[in-house]
Amino acid sequence: MVRPIDDEHLPRRDVFCIDVKSFFASVEAVRRRIHPLYAYVIVIAHKERSGSVVLAASPRVKKEFGIKTGSRNYEIPKDPRLIIVEPSMALYLKVNKMILDIFRRFVAEEDLHCYSIDEAFLDVTASRRLFGDKFTIARTIQRTVWQELRLVVTIGIGDNPLLAKLALDNEGKNAPNGISYWSYEDVPAKVWAIDPITDMWGISNGYAKALYNIGVESVKDIAHADKWKLKRKFGVLGEQLYYHAWGIDYSVISEKAGAREKSFSKGQILLRDYYREDEIVIVIKEMTEDVAMRLRQHGAAAAGIALGISYSRDIEDRGFRHQIVLPRSTNKTAELCEHFVRLFKQYWDGQPVRQIHVVCSKLQPAVHEQIDLFTPPELDERRHVLDETIDQIRDRFGKKAIFHAYSLMKGGTYLQRAGHIGGHKGASF
Numbered sequence: 001m002v003r004p005i006d007d008e009h010l011p012r013r014d015v016f017c018i019d020v021k022s023f024f025a026s027v028e029a030v031r032r033r034i035h036p037l038y039a040y041v042i043v044i045a046h047k048e049r050s051g052s053v054v055l056a057a058s059p060r061v062k063k064e065f066g067i068k069t070g071s072r073n074y075e076i077p078k079d080p081r082l083i084i085v086e087p088s089m090a091l092y093l094k095v096n097k098m099i100l101d102i103f104r105r106f107v108a109e110e111d112l113h114c115y116s117i118d119e120a121f122l123d124v125t126a127s128r129r130l131f132g133d134k135f136t137i138a139r140t141i142q143r144t145v146w147q148e149l150r151l152v153v154t155i156g157i158g159d160n161p162l163l164a165k166l167a168l169d170n171e172g173k174n175a176p177n178g179i180s181y182w183s184y185e186d187v188p189a190k191v192w193a194i195d196p197i198t199d200m201w202g203i204s205n206g207y208a209k210a211l212y213n214i215g216v217e218s219v220k221d222i223a224h225a226d227k228w229k230l231k232r233k234f235g236v237l238g239e240q241l242y243y244h245a246w247g248i249d250y251s252v253i254s255e256k257a258g259a260r261e262k263s264f265s266k267g268q269i270l271l272r273d274y275y276r277e278d279e280i281v282i283v284i285k286e287m288t289e290d291v292a293m294r295l296r297q298h299g300a301a302a303a304g305i306a307l308g309i310s311y312s313r314d315i316e317d318r319g320f321r322h323q324i325v326l327p328r329s330t331n332k333t334a335e336l337c338e339h340f341v342r343l344f345k346q347y348w349d350g351q352p353v354r355q356i357h358v359v360c361s362k363l364q365p366a367v368h369e370q371i372d373l374f375t376p377p378e379l380d381e382r383r384h385v386l387d388e389t390i391d392q393i394r395d396r397f398g399k400k401a402i403f404h405a406y407s408l409m410k411g412g413t414y415l416q417r418a419g420h421i422g423g424h425k426g427a428s429f
Contacts, residue, residue, distance in 0.1 A: 003184075003246055003248075004227070004242075004243070004246055004248070005246075005248060010159070010184055010248065011159070011160055011249075011250055011252070012159045012160075012184075013123055013125045013159065013160060013252070014123070014124045014125045014128065014134040014137075014157065014159075015121060015122070015123050015124075015125075015157070015158050015159070015160055015161050015163075015164040015253070016121065016122040016123075016124060016134075016137075016138060016141075016155050016156070016157055016164055017115075017119065017120075017121055017155070017156040017157075017158070017161070017164040017165045017167070017168040017172075018103070018119065018120050018121075018122065018141065018153050018154070018155050018156075018168075019118060019119045019153065019154050019155075019156075019168055019172075019173065020099065020118045020119075020145075020151055020152070020153050021036065021037075021059060021151075021152040021153065021154055021173070021178075022036065022056050022057065022058055022059055022062075023056065023092065023117065023118035023151075024043040024055055024056035024087060024092055024118075025039065025041040025042065025043050025056040025057055025058040025061070026039075026041075026058070026151050026152065027088075027091060027092055027095050027151070028041045028043060028083075028085050028088070029041050029058060030149070030150045030151065031091070032083070035150075036058060036059075036150070036151060036152055037058075037059055037060065037152060038060060039058040039060065039083070040058060040060055040061055040079075040081045040082050040083055041056075041057070041058045041061065041083045041085065042054055042056075042057050042058070042061055042067060042076060042082055042083070042084045042085070043055045043056040043057070043085055043086075043087050044073055044076075044084060044085075044086070044087075045086060045087055046086075046271070047073065047084055047086060049073060049271065050072070050073050050074040051072055051073060051074065051313065052072065052073040052269075053070060053071070053072060053073075053269070054067060054068065054069055054070065054071040054072070054073070054076070055069060055087055056069055057069065057071070061082070065077060065079070065082075092117060093117070095149065095151075096114075096117050096118070098148075098149060099120075099145060099149065099151070099153075100112070100114060100120065102141070102144055102145055102148065102149075103120060103122055103141070105144075106122065106124060106127055106131060106137060106140075106141060107122045107123065107124055107126075107127055108126070108254075110253070110254040111123040111124070111125075111126065111127075111253055111254050112253070113253050121161055121164065121165075121253055122253075123252070123253040123254060124137050134157055134181070135157075135179070135181070138155045138157060138179050139177075139179070141153065141155070142155065142178060142179075152178065153178065154168060154172045154173045154175070154178040154179070155168065155172055155178060155179050155180075156168025156169070156171070156172040156180055156181075156182070157172075157179065157180065157181040157182070158181070158182050158183070159182075159183050159184055159247075160247075160248075160249040160250070160251070161249055161251055161253065162201065162244055162247065162248075162249035162251075163182045163183070163184075163186075163191075163247050163249070164182075165201055166182060166190075166191060166194070166200075166201060166247075167180040167181060167182035167190075168180065169199070169201070170190070170194055170199060171190070182247070184247050186247075187223075187246060187247040188220075191219055191245065191246075191247050192218070192219050192220035192223060192245070193219075193220075194219050195218065196208070197211065197217065197218055197219060200219050200244070200245075201244065202237075202240070202241065202244060203241070207234070207237075207241075210233070210234070214229075214233060219245050220245070222241055222242060222244075222245035223242070223245035223246050225242065227239060227242045230242050262361065262363060263302075263359050263360060263361040263362075263363065264291050264294045264295055264298075264300075264302070264359070264360045264363075265291065265357065265358060265359040265360070266287045266290050266291050266357070266358055267308075267355070267356070267357040267358075268283065268287060268355065268356050268357075268413065269354065269355045270283070270353065270354050270355065270356070270413070271413075272354075273312045273314075273352035273353065273354055274352065274353045274354070274411060275350075275352050275353075276411070277345070277348070278411070279409075279410060279411025280344065280348070280353050280356075280411070281341055281344065282406050282407070282409060282411045282412050283356055283411060283412070283413055284307075284337070284340050284341060284344055284356060284358065285337045285340075285341065285406065286406075286407060286412065286413060287356060287358045288333065288336050288337045288340050288358055289333050289337070291336070291358055291359075291360050292331055292332065292333040292336050292360075292387070293333075293387075293390075293391055295331035295360060295363075295366075296331050296366070296387060296388075296391060297391070299365060299366050300331065300363045300364065300365065300366055301329040301330055301331045301363070301364055301365070301366045302326065302329060302330065302331065302336070302360035302361060302362060302363060303325060303326055303328075303329040303361075303362035303363070303364060304323060304324065304325050304326060304360075304361040304362035305323065305324060305326060305336065305339055305340060305343070305358070305359060305360055305361065306321065306322065306323035306324075306357075306358075306359040306361060307321070307322060307323075307340055307343045307344055307347075307356075307357070307358055307359075308320075308321040308355075308356070308357035308358075308359070309321070309344070309347075309348065309353055309355070309356060309357075310353070310354055310355035310356075310357075311351045311352055311353060311354060312351070312352040312353075312354045313354065314352075315351060315352065317351055319351075319353075319355075320347050320348075321357075322343060322346075322347055323359070323361070324339070324343060325362070326339060329362070329364055331366055331387075332387055333387050333390075334386075336360065340358055
């Protein structure tokens with residue numbers, strides 16, 4: 001095997017990718033004093049809706065009933081052993097902080113990256129002198145999380161973040177001891193054997209189809225494809241896929257500091273099918289308002305937007321997703337609403353809408369917002385003052401303290417969602 005890069009130039013670190021097994025369901029099990037691996041817990045928002053999506057299911061539920069994240073409410077069998085609960089996002093965030101605090105005992109802050117609410121990367125290279133080799137550290141972390149929180153974690157270990165993630169997803173989660181190590185030497189036997197190809201990090205169904213159309217059907221095929229052909233076809237991503245197929249990843253966790261978020265987004269599954277344009281526009285405006293507020297909180301402005309619309313599952317057409325570059329970067333609610341509504345009206349063909357996703361992208365510092373020659377300066381200033389005032393009121397008194405009148409109209413969802421965290425109920429604990 002001849003790698004595209006000499007071994008001596010490959011970064012070799014001890015990187016962990018740690019996952020809390022069935023996090024939401026496990027927290028709910030522990031809350032009820034049940035061992036998370038033996039529980040029959042299913043977490044699902046809006047239990048009254050047959051089409052609601054399962055957010056998490058205990059390992060035993062997955063194994064015995066085939067119910068997993070993404071399953072629908074109507075697929076859940078009527079079994080007295082099953083405990084079906086609404087999500088408690090405030091509790092999950094609190095437990096997530098407790099888990100991260102445990103991780104901080106083993107690595108410095110710059111060597112820890114929270115990838116999601118139930119997954120994190122740790123670079124323990126500098127920790128070996130204090131805690132032992134990588135396997136000792138992994139077992140100690142597992143034991144500490146179990147003893148203090150009664151949660152089970154699985155760990156992928158790799159020579160870089162990519163290999164750690166692949167080790168976790170493709171072996172560690174099902175390993176008897178919950179630990180798996182993939183090195184550069186394991187690439188031919190393990191990385192190239194990942195099947196289907198969509199189980200490879202960074203390859204969606206769309207990219208899998210595009211790769212198949214040029215004769216690339218496996219990770220091994222990517223590794224032995226013409227790198228420049230892949231780059232011509234897929235741009236920078238094509239070159240990245242080539243190196244990833246060889247297990248090569250130069251990213252270092254400690255160098256992530258200062259990186260900015262590339263986008264802010266919000267998605268919502270509606271409680272019913274929406275047929276009327278005016279009702280759909282209300283929801284789009286409410287969601288845009290939330291995203292605009294986050295932009296301002298982070299001192300950012302968006303130079304691009306994307307709108308995703310999914311139709312009812314009862315019709316054949318699935319919906320659309322379109323994006324545009326804005327005439328100028330902005331974080332003003334009214335201005336962003338105008339762009340999103342215009343984009344919706346341009347592509348919507350009257351089909352029943354069930355899901356909406358708004359994205360603000362191409363972020364840049366708000367201080368670099370461009371001047372629009374066609375917008376009077378006094379209007380710009382009024383919008384800025386209005387947004388700032390609303391933000392301050394909501395920050396101090398809560399989201400329900402002030403809202404637009406259209407949220408009271410039929411179709412509005414803002415008041416219903418105002419007490420939610422991450423799109424779900426922030427239940428007490």
